Amino acid sequence: MFIATLVSDQEAASGLELLNTPFMINALIAGTLIALASGAIGYFVLLRDLPFATHAVAHIGFPGATLAVLLGVSAVFGLIAACTIGGLAIGAMGHRARNREVVTGTVLAFATGLGILFNSLGSAQTNLLTNLLFGNILAITTDQVVVFAVIVAIVLAVLALIGRKLLFASVDPDVAAARGLNTRALSAVFLVAMSLIIAISVTVVGVLLIFALLVTPAATAIRLTAKPTLVVALASVIALVSVWGGLIVATYQPWPPSFVITTIACVFWVLLPQLARLRGPVAAPQIATQTASS
Amino acid sequence: MHDVAVHRGKRLIWSNATFDVPVGSFTAVIGPNGSGKSTLVNLLLGGIKPSTGSIDVLGAPTRTGNPEIGLVPQNHSLAHAGSILCRDLVALGLAGTRWGVGLHGRDLAATVDEALAAVDAQSFGHLRFGEVSGGQQQRISIAQALITKPRMLLLDEPLSGLDLAGQVDIVELVHHINHERGVTVLFVTHDLNPLLAHIDSLIYLIDGTPEFGMVDDVVDSGLLTRLYGTPVQVTRSADGCVFTRTE
Numbered sequence: 433m434f435i436a437t438l439v440s441d442q443e444a445a446s447g448l449e450l451l452n453t454p455f456m457i458n459a460l461i462a463g464t465l466i467a468l469a470s471g472a473i474g475y476f477v478l479l480r481d482l483p484f485a486t487h488a489v490a491h492i493g494f495p496g497a498t499l500a501v502l503l504g505v506s507a508v509f510g511l512i513a514a515c516t517i518g519g520l521a522i523g524a525m526g527h528r529a530r531n532r533e534v535v536t537g538t539v540l541a542f543a544t545g546l547g548i549l550f551n552s553l554g555s556a557q558t559n560l561l562t563n564l565l566f567g568n569i570l571a572i573t574t575d576q577v578v579v580f581a582v583i584v585a586i587v588l589a590v591l592a593l594i595g596r597k598l599l600f601a602s603v604d605p606d607v608a609a610a611r612g613l614n615t616r617a618l619s620a621v622f623l624v625a626m627s628l629i630i631a632i633s634v635t636v637v638g639v640l641l642i643f644a645l646l647v648t649p650a651a652t653a654i655r656l657t658a659k660p661t662l663v664v665a666l667a668s669v670i671a672l673v674s675v676w677g678g679l680i681v682a683t684y685q686p687w688p689p690s691f692v693i694t695t696i697a698c699v700f701w702v703l704l705p706q707l708a709r710l711r712g713p714v715a716a717p718q719i720a721t722q723t724a725s726s
Numbered sequence: 727m728h729d730v731a732v733h734r735g736k737r738l739i740w741s742n743a744t745f746d747v748p749v750g751s752f753t754a755v756i757g758p759n760g761s762g763k764s765t766l767v768n769l770l771l772g773g774i775k776p777s778t779g780s781i782d783v784l785g786a787p788t789r790t791g792n793p794e795i796g797l798v799p800q801n802h803s804l805a806h807a808g809s810i811l812c813r814d815l816v817a818l819g820l821a822g823t824r825w826g827v828g829l830h831g832r833d834l835a836a837t838v839d840e841a842l843a844a845v846d847a848q849s850f851g852h853l854r855f856g857e858v859s860g861g862q863q864q865r866i867s868i869a870q871a872l873i874t875k876p877r878m879l880l881l882d883e884p885l886s887g888l889d890l891a892g893q894v895d896i897v898e899l900v901h902h903i904n905h906e907r908g909v910t911v912l913f914v915t916h917d918l919n920p921l922l923a924h925i926d927s928l929i930y931l932i933d934g935t936p937e938f939g940m941v942d943d944v945v946d947s948g949l950l951t952r953l954y955g956t957p958v959q960v961t962r963s964a965d966g967c968v969f970t971r972t973e
């Protein structure tokens with residue numbers, strides 16, 4: 433019904449027919465692409481203790497998007513550019529920076545303020561603001577789907593290549609460096625990949641809800657299994673179910689897809705580990721609690 | 727090591743280091759906090775370069791990523807390894823430098839089993855690293871260092887945070903590795919006592935120069951008093967020595 437209200441000339445469209453409309457197909461493809469990438473990205477975000485950085489990079493993308501619109505360019509390209517710069521800046525700051533959280537939080541607030549400024553200098557579209565902050569998966573165009581597909585393909589190919597090295601450098605940086613891995617280069621490559629996926633995920637769930645799509649599924653999966661490849665696969669499946677569930681429910685209910693997507697992801701996060709515990713003792717590792725508190 | 731000096735930034739850490747550590751020996755490295763013990767470890771790994779002099783390790787100049795040297799770092803920063811299985815962490819020591827994904831493969835599993843057996847860690851290899859005790863984590867670190875079948879093992883304060891029994895366990899394990907496999911061991915420690923029965927030699931960092939000596943020649947109250955800056959008395963027993971601090 434949420435979707436039906438958007439389709440003015442299709443008053444009588446039923447839920448199932450809506451699944452066949454072009455914007456719905458775009459939404460399903462875009463959502464699937466992002467879910468596929470979010471499993472691996474989310475896992476390394478947890479291992480590298482970057483959940484807050486994820487949130488911050490999305491916020492840094494916000495002024496990029498509104499500035500792009502102000503300049504007459506596509507908001508998605510603004511997002512991609514600003515997120516990548518933000519991700520690299522956070523990487524340059526390094527893990528050892530003592531007040532990393534304070535610096536990140538301050539930049540995040542400043543970026544958000546800038547974003548509102550650029551928006552008000554332009555057409556001050558409330559539509560654009562709402563879409564950026566809360567996402568609008570139904571507004572994704574076919575051109576954007578093509579861009580997303582290219583980005584996700586590149587990111588997954590790179591992660592497939594460096595996955596094992598990145599895992600070593602993430603969980604055991606000292607020994608990885610001693611064994612000759614270039615941990616700085618690996619970190620930079622990961623931050624760019626992460627920032628690209630954040631940029632395109634903003635179009636689905638928005639700056640404010642990014643956590644639920646990019647981090648929560650991996651945080652759920654990591655409590656269920658310890659095998660790296662299984663965590664990644666499971667996290668992607670959880671993200672996929674959340675996105676598809678959000679789209680399908682939105683055809684029947686007057687709820688925005690972003691709400692349903694984040695709700696499904698959060699319900700999984702709460703319930704799945706409980707269910708697994710009923711089945712057999714699965715110890716929750718420290719990393720799960722770390723994530724919950726950040 | 728010949729006439730080596732090392733700087734970090736602009737600061738001279740130590741200089742005039744000239745010594746040879748015999749292959750196959752078990753050598754303790756002692757010195758006050760900040761005297762440059764970890765710096766020595768890092769030099770041998772090729773992570774930093776000496777500002778003067780030359781260093782050969784196992785017959786070749788130092789280089790980074792040498793699989794012939796196993797490392798157990800100080801405060802092994804495995805904060806983010808809590809969710810990983812112990813055996814996967816060990817596997818990364820071997821496979822973690824290769825392109826690709828995944829830690830499967832029968833050969834790898836067999837090599838990991840071997841490394842776990844070498845440190846008597848088979849019983850907890852399947853647990854998450856965050857779920858095992860400090861002593862068990864240290865064993866996993868050693869297994870990880872051993873998996874490349876190194877000829878030299880560098881351990882940077884592996885005893886910190888362990889109780890007396892745990893310290894003895896680790897020292898016995900390292901002695902066994904040194905003895906059975908002929909692995910040259912450099913063991914950084916603040917407390918010589920648990921090591922005295924097993925070490926052959928000593929590198930001590932005082933007054934800005936690392937010196938090398940055989941245990942029997944150098945372990946006396948004079949050296950230890952200089953080292954710790956507090957009067958130390960050495961009491962010798964049949965199988966080694968025990969020293970105590972005196973007021």
Ligand SMILES: Nc1ncnc2c1ncn2[C@@H]1O[C@H](COP(=O)(O)OP(=O)(O)OP(=O)(O)O)[C@@H](O)[C@H]1O
Pocket residue numbers: 734735739757758759760761762763764765766800
């Ligand atoms: N990455 C670095 N950059 C600059 N200076 C450093 C660095 N690491 C260590 N230092 C300095 O080098 C000196 C020697 O440090 P090192 O870590 O080698 O000492 P240590 O003997 O291992 O001490 P501890 O017993 O506390 O482990 C210290 O004064 C330290 O401040």
Ligand SMILES: [Mg+2]
Pocket residue numbers: 763764765800882
């Ligand atoms: Mg040290």
